[in-house]
Amino acid sequence: MDKQTVQRIRDAIDRRFDEQVDFLSEISSHASTRGAEQSAQRFMRDQLQERGYQTDMWEIDVDEISSLPGFSPVIGNYDEALNLVATHRGGTGGGRSLILNGHIDVVPEGPLDMWHRPPYEPWCEDGWMYGRGTGDMKAGLVANLFALDGLREAGYQPAASLYFQSVVEEECTGNGALACLQRGYQADAALIPEPFDEKLVTAQVGIIWMQVYLRGTPVHAMQTSSGVNAIEAAIPLIAALRRLEKDWNAGDKHPRFEHVDHPLNLNIGRIQGGDWASSVPAWCCFDVRMGIYPGQDIEAAGRKLEECILDASQEDPYLRKNPPQITYHGFRAEGYSLADHDKPEAHEARQVLERAHHAVTGDELQAMPITATTDARFFGLYADTPALVYGPRAESIHGFNERVDLESTRRVTHSIALFVADWCGLEKINRK
Amino acid sequence: MDKQTVQRIRDAIDRRFDEQVDFLSEISSHASTRGAEQSAQRFMRDQLQERGYQTDMWEIDVDEISSLPGFSPVIGNYDEALNLVATHRGGTGGGRSLILNGHIDVVPEGPLDMWHRPPYEPWCEDGWMYGRGTGDMKAGLVANLFALDGLREAGYQPAASLYFQSVVEEECTGNGALACLQRGYQADAALIPEPFDEKLVTAQVGIIWMQVYLRGTPVHAMQTSSGVNAIEAAIPLIAALRRLEKDWNAGDKHPRFEHVDHPLNLNIGRIQGGDWASSVPAWCCFDVRMGIYPGQDIEAAGRKLEECILDASQEDPYLRKNPPQITYHGFRAEGYSLADHDKPEAHEARQVLERAHHAVTGDELQAMPITATTDARFFGLYADTPALVYGPRAESIHGFNERVDLESTRRVTHSIALFVADWCGLEKINRK
Numbered sequence: 001m002d003k004q005t006v007q008r009i010r011d012a013i014d015r016r017f018d019e020q021v022d023f024l025s026e027i028s029s030h031a032s033t034r035g036a037e038q039s040a041q042r043f044m045r046d047q048l049q050e051r052g053y054q055t056d057m058w059e060i061d062v063d064e065i066s067s068l069p070g071f072s073p074v075i076g077n078y079d080e081a082l083n084l085v086a087t088h089r090g091g092t093g094g095g096r097s098l099i100l101n102g103h104i105d106v107v108p109e110g111p112l113d114m115w116h117r118p119p120y121e122p123w124c125e126d127g128w129m130y131g132r133g134t135g136d137m138k139a140g141l142v143a144n145l146f147a148l149d150g151l152r153e154a155g156y157q158p159a160a161s162l163y164f165q166s167v168v169e170e171e172c173t174g175n176g177a178l179a180c181l182q183r184g185y186q187a188d189a190a191l192i193p194e195p196f197d198e199k200l201v202t203a204q205v206g207i208i209w210m211q212v213y214l215r216g217t218p219v220h221a222m223q224t225s226s227g228v229n230a231i232e233a234a235i236p237l238i239a240a241l242r243r244l245e246k247d248w249n250a251g252d253k254h255p256r257f258e259h260v261d262h263p264l265n266l267n268i269g270r271i272q273g274g275d276w277a278s279s280v281p282a283w284c285c286f287d288v289r290m291g292i293y294p295g296q297d298i299e300a301a302g303r304k305l306e307e308c309i310l311d312a313s314q315e316d317p318y319l320r321k322n323p324p325q326i327t328y329h330g331f332r333a334e335g336y337s338l339a340d341h342d343k344p345e346a347h348e349a350r351q352v353l354e355r356a357h358h359a360v361t362g363d364e365l366q367a368m369p370i371t372a373t374t375d376a377r378f379f380g381l382y383a384d385t386p387a388l389v390y391g392p393r394a395e396s397i398h399g400f401n402e403r404v405d406l407e408s409t410r411r412v413t414h415s416i417a418l419f420v421a422d423w424c425g426l427e428k429i430n431r432k
Numbered sequence: 433m434d435k436q437t438v439q440r441i442r443d444a445i446d447r448r449f450d451e452q453v454d455f456l457s458e459i460s461s462h463a464s465t466r467g468a469e470q471s472a473q474r475f476m477r478d479q480l481q482e483r484g485y486q487t488d489m490w491e492i493d494v495d496e497i498s499s500l501p502g503f504s505p506v507i508g509n510y511d512e513a514l515n516l517v518a519t520h521r522g523g524t525g526g527g528r529s530l531i532l533n534g535h536i537d538v539v540p541e542g543p544l545d546m547w548h549r550p551p552y553e554p555w556c557e558d559g560w561m562y563g564r565g566t567g568d569m570k571a572g573l574v575a576n577l578f579a580l581d582g583l584r585e586a587g588y589q590p591a592a593s594l595y596f597q598s599v600v601e602e603e604c605t606g607n608g609a610l611a612c613l614q615r616g617y618q619a620d621a622a623l624i625p626e627p628f629d630e631k632l633v634t635a636q637v638g639i640i641w642m643q644v645y646l647r648g649t650p651v652h653a654m655q656t657s658s659g660v661n662a663i664e665a666a667i668p669l670i671a672a673l674r675r676l677e678k679d680w681n682a683g684d685k686h687p688r689f690e691h692v693d694h695p696l697n698l699n700i701g702r703i704q705g706g707d708w709a710s711s712v713p714a715w716c717c718f719d720v721r722m723g724i725y726p727g728q729d730i731e732a733a734g735r736k737l738e739e740c741i742l743d744a745s746q747e748d749p750y751l752r753k754n755p756p757q758i759t760y761h762g763f764r765a766e767g768y769s770l771a772d773h774d775k776p777e778a779h780e781a782r783q784v785l786e787r788a789h790h791a792v793t794g795d796e797l798q799a800m801p802i803t804a805t806t807d808a809r810f811f812g813l814y815a816d817t818p819a820l821v822y823g824p825r826a827e828s829i830h831g832f833n834e835r836v837d838l839e840s841t842r843r844v845t846h847s848i849a850l851f852v853a854d855w856c857g858l859e860k861i862n863r864k
């Protein structure tokens with residue numbers, strides 16, 4: 001690509017950047033937590049249609065995906081779980097096809113009083129945009145769209161098929177990305193601008209979610225000694241899981257995570273138990289999230305977690321007879337390592353991104369393994385499609401006052417546009 | 433009272449006992465948990481009006497009671513928190529006046545699958561009636577009513593003023609009983625048939641409820657080590673409270689609790705924390721219930737509990753800077769000891785009940801201290817009215833498959849009727 005074309009594309013993106021920031025603010029004002037993504041998806045669909053894309057919005061049908069590899073147990077139901085894909089068909093069909101993927105769902109905002117301002121009224125300050133989902137990952141999702149807009153404004157379009165995906169369920173199962181695969185959306189590579197500081201994610205862990213439900217013997221609080229407090233019975237089980245986490249991290253590390261201090265993170269993310277201060281609680285339920293390495297057998301890992309919990313229960317006379325119920329709900333996500341993806345396209349795609357990143361920033365593209373999961377695993381593991389995760393700098397994702405760096409978002413938008421141009425090839429748009 | 437009169441009264445109660453059981457079943461089918469007592473209260477009011485009582489049903493006004501001794505911080509709001517009092521005026525006015533008190537509110541039923549049958553569809557088996565609230569304390573409340581019915585059916589009415597009270601809020605604050613006092617309902621003694629196995633409660637502990645709210649530092653679960661898990665931060669605080677409970681029980685016992693193995697019970701009755709399995713929880717909140725002795729200063733006890741929690745927080749580098757918030761909600765209940773109530777009426781009332789109990793059962797009335805609270809404290813402490821707690825045998829109150837012994841309920845109904853007859857005196861009803 002000649003320097004002039006690059007410059008024309010980059011200028012077009014810069015010209016529209018204020019509009020891009022407004023768009024990000026608008027879409028971040030939709031509180032698109034799990035089950036509530038509809039208005040954000042409809043807004044996105046309308047925007048895509050205005051731009052002339054052919055759009056496909058559909059409700060995920062669990063029956064169609066539940067037997068596929070990578071499927072995770074559903075939480076709640078999928079009424080109105082809307083996935084959205086816009087398709088661009090290259091006129092000449094000469095280039096390599098591409099999926100630009102992003103997720104529309106955000107994690108819950110938590111207690112409002114811990115936010116400086118309301119989480120769904122995005123605000124800008126010192127070059128950052130704040131708000132739930134701004135970083136994770138609406139800035140990336142919008143960057144995908146405005147990268148394509150930039151190409152168009154410069155008079156170009158991708159010379160190959162390109163699928164713009166806005167999916168649900170990334171934060172709990174990945175079943176949104178899986179449903180896109182099942183519906184037939186496949187390409188030569190995928191790019192997901194998750195907010196990892198303009199670095200390329202070369203490996204990601206797998207994630208298991210499970211829910212542990214304990215019973216107690218409820219009595220009036222006046223006779224606490226004759227009851228079994230289900231809340232306090234949970235404490236040694238949590239301690240046992242922490243020991244297991246320590247063991248796993250002390251063991252041999254996956255080569256891609258050799259320099260990561262603590263690759264496999266346990267989180268006790270939620271707890272609920274009991275109904276009344278003066279009744280010994282009859283039940284307690286807590287949510288476990290645990291990381292595993294790429295290539296680690298997820299069934300075996302799940303069994304080890306279960307064993308850990310059940311072994312700890314043996315120490316408790318009541319739990320020994322009334323073992324906790326363990327259910328899987330949400331992530332059963334395998335790890336994925338782009339760096340080990342044994343396919344020429346994986347190497348090529350990475351090189352193309354390296355060039356784009358260098359052209360925009362002047363720096364080498366840094367690579368990093370992450371201790372989280374992304375939807376990249378679906379493309380990489382189940383469709384043999386190299387999946388690059390590369391997005392803007394953000395802070396406090398899943399936390400309070402989540403924020404994304406707007407200049408970083410701008411740079412990433414440039415890089416994505418140049419990546420698309422290079423990977424798919426460009427063709428002039430015939431303006432009539 | 434001559435033997436014939438006694439027999440006539442007791443026969444009348446027996447004749448109507450099937451109806452009494454039906455009434456108990458009917459009122460126990462109302463799920464009168466906190467905030468949902470209205471239908472049960474309206475049913476009770478209609479029943480009282482049918483019997484010709486003058487009834488007074490009113491919504492508790494927090495402003496009218498909040499500055500009174502014994503008031504406990506309100507949970508939720510008091511819209512439609514309906515108290516009910518029916519008044520009987522003795523024609524001659526010669527006897528001693530009496531309050532027959534009971535509470536209509538029940539504690540939450542907990543997970544339904546732990547009940548053999550639905551908790552608000554009472555069922556009878558082997559002489560027990562099962563269902564939430566049957567024991568605690570609708571059987572006693574209904575016994576009060578049918579004891580009066582028995583007297584009437586035998587041709588008598590109390591010769592003094594008698595107030596039949598059906599109150600709310602016993603299970604969390606006692607503000608229902610307090611509101612009755614504030615409204616002017618006072619008498620020479622009170623009887624509350626709480627389900628304590630046909631024994632007389634001679635002392636009851638005080639109860640403090642508090643809620644402990646912890647903050648964490650929420651981050652994405654991929655960086656758990658940089659966040660502070662508010663759920664796990666709560667664990668050492670709970671452990672510290674257990675140590676304090678141990679210390680308090682190891683110390684000098686209140687004389688009335690000398691033979692009680694473990695008088696002061698701590699309960700961690702409820703916990704909630706976190707919003708998402710893959711977010712380090714930003715918050716956790718747990719409910720504490722702790723017993724104190726009669727005469728123990730409740731302010732000082734509360735401060736000791738607070739100190740215990742805050743001292744334990746000092747051990748945690750994050751909590752040291754972000755100490756938990758402690759709020760009082762619900763019980764701030766002082767202990768009460770009928771046995772130490774220094775007033776002739778206290779001794780007399782006890783003797784009258786001893787006679788009634790002996791006449792019905794042939795046994796001596798046993799006395800017991802209890803490690804719970806009842807509304808007796810309001811009458812005893814704040815109106816200098818001896819308050820007798822004496823009711824039927826029940827099991828699994830606050831638990832699953834709560835049940836009350838029907839023959840015990842019958843005996844208690846007899847005893848209450850004879851107590852009323854003896855305490856208030858009887859006068860013949862003039863049947864026109």
